Amino acid sequence: MKKTFGLIGLVSGVAILFAGVLQAAAPSKQVAEGKTLYAEACALCHGADGKRGEGFQTPIWGEGSLIATKFGTAQGLIDYMQLMPFNNPAMLTDEQKLSVVAYLLSNHGAIPATATLDAAKAASIPIK
DSSP, rough: HHHHHHHHHHHHHHHHHHHHHHHTTTTOOHHHHHHHHHHHHHHEEEEETTTSSOOOOSSSTTTOHHHHHHOBBHHHHHHTTTOTTTTTSSSSOOOHHHHHOOOOOOOOOSSSOOOOOGGGGGGGBBBO
């Protein structure tokens, strides 16, 4: 009987620890907004997973992407986003575009998903 309660206690402790990790890893409000905006304004061309879409067949983040060599810093990507989406660059506000950039950079691993991208510091954030 003691072993059963010990096992239950261990499993409960692991579940609580795991729940705490999940809660701590929740994306920032900016990254979460960027994810929603990406789905609405970018996924058609770039794919829901950023790998391939109807308009762009090269991954835009992660392995095989050119994000680091093409843009270098978060500022480079922010500047390029002024042209996006190609069919209507005025569709998103500058603040919304910043949220999309935060989402892209978090998927690429350049910033943590829990971070908020500060436009004033973007030039100092390298994309590797």
